[in-house]
Amino acid sequence: MPAIELHGLTKHFGPIAAVDGLDLVVDEGVCLGLLGPNGAGKSTTMKMLTGQAIPDGGEIRVLGHELPGDSKAARARMGVVPQLDNLDIDVTVEENLAVFARLYRVEDVAAAVERTLEIARLTDRRKDAVDKLSGGMRRRLLLARGLVHDPELLLLDEPTVGLDPQIRTELWRLIDGLRSQGTTILMSTHYIEEAERLADEVAVVAAGKVIARATPAELIAEHAGVTTAEVYGPPDRLARVRREVEEAGLRVRPAGPAIAIVAADTADPGLIPDDAVFRAASLEDVFVMLTGEEAE
Amino acid sequence: MKPVRRLEPVVILAVMSREFANFRTFWKSTAFTSTFEPIVYLLAFGLGLGSTLVADVDGIEYVQFVGTGLVATAVVFSSALPAMFGTFVKERFQRTYDAILAAPVDVEELVTAEMLWIGIRAATFGCFPLIVTLFFGLEPRLTMLLVPFYAFVTALAFAAFGITMAASVSKIDQFNYVTTLVITPLFLVAGTFFPIDQLPEGLQVVAQVNPLYQLVQLVRDACFGMEAVDALRLAGLLALAIVMWRVAIRRMEKRLII
Secondary structure (H helix, E strand, O other), X not given: OOOEEEEEEEEEEOOEEEEEEEEEEEOOOXXXXXXXXXXXXXXXXXXXXXXXOOOOEXXXXXXXXXXXXXXXXXXXXXXXXXXXXXXXXXXXXXXXXXXXXXXXXXXXXXXXXXXXXXXXXXXXXXXXXXXHOOHHHHHHHHHHHHOOOOOOEEEEEOOOOOOOHHHHHHHHHXXXXXXXXOOEEEEEEOOHHHHHHXXXXXXXXXXXXXXXXXXXXXXXXXXHOOEEEEEEOOHHHHHHHHHHHXXXXXXXXXXXXXXXXXXXXXXXXXXXXXXXXXXXXXXXXXXXXXXXOOOO | OOOOOOOOHHHHHHHHHHHHHHHOOOHHHHHHHHHHHHHHHHHHHHHHHHHHOOOEEOOEEHHHHHHHHHHHHHHHXXXXXXXXXXXXXXXXXXXXXXXXXXXXXXXXXXXXXXXXXXXXXXXXHHHHHHHHHHOOOOOOOHHHHHHHHXXXXXXXXXXXXXXXXXXXXXXXHXXXXXXXXXXXXXXXXXXXXXXXXXXXXXXXXXXHOOHHHHHHHHHHHHHHOOOOHHHHHHHHHHHHHHHHHHHHHHHHHHHHOO
């Protein structure tokens, strides 16, 4: 049985369609990355999965429970790690966890707190108020809070947004550990590297719907080929190369100071300048080609 | 897994345990204010006015008249205001409710827990002026044990009112309208500092529907002699608390579930 089934999901805010006919199935034991630019509808989808947003249309089934009607039962079996830090900052680390263990009706609160303190590697900081913790520790605590009832499904909403690279890597290790243990994870992100590193499968979301879905390798093979060529130079040169390459039927995207020619291995000899830098095609190429947005 | 139902006591207690955990970090300042504020009022109004302008009101020594009336003041200021500001801050700035509602908690349980917690707190702090007044010569009576219950019921109504306001305003500054237009007038025509029969006839009628006035009367009757009408007063406060509870839930559902 799939852990999550979304069919024809829609949600409007006034005239804006935040989610516009989204279909998504997440099987048990899979870590699915919901990759999309800001405003693609990822957070609204997450809110609909926790019953905090009511869809205008479509069907939601989470762990066999129909939402929004049966949302409370579904929430009892899933953990949520929000995008924004909403810990109680004056309260101790262990009390933050204990409160959520009680909210989830965990029978042995003390054991649940011990277990999650170990996961977050915060056992020695258990008596400290949250505002005494570093940013990385707070993020680990936030993740631990979502695991306090040992959920079957974990929703991660932009879990590392705004964090520095070191803390991000630290958190990725934790999430990767959960994935390896078989926890079903739905993770929204707009970081390519995050999706590439953690997700078994990636669903690219744009304008409120899933526009592509496969493993990162399959997405790259299907949408970006084998090799990407990056050409550097002054703007007039880049414009000329771009025009010639596009006339030959290849796709080009901006890549910072360069242009990236996708599926460069299929180009006719002589089409791509000799000074181009060739590299393996990436998920970033796929993301930009599909959504038209610059990657982060 | 246990089946999920509406208004589960274990969930309500869990939400209240969060409030308790936070309260433990700032209870000293709140207890200090709640103890010393009635003392200051009693010294200023009770002894100040009592020794110079007003000796007694309806046969009650003025310091005791004010002291018993201050119970209602303590209740409204420790229920409506924390409910308004606390709810708004938790919803808008701390995003606490996003976290709680992601757990198996619904808005009805969340609001009920918040109301009960504020009710317990306000009922406790509401008794402080009465305890202080005992040191100013108020005779202890068994019926005074009803005061925490009266305070609790009234605090529930004002907590629900505060939560409703928090779910209705778009900016925290807008609470100024609520305090100026609602809380302060209710506080002034509650009969705390002077009997309402001194007021113009129109205001006397308004005072009759003022829940704070009803609380003041209930407290004074518990301290100086019960009356049959007290049952009616209590029933009115209970009805108000129930109606405001449902209104607060409805407003919070509109605010929290998009």
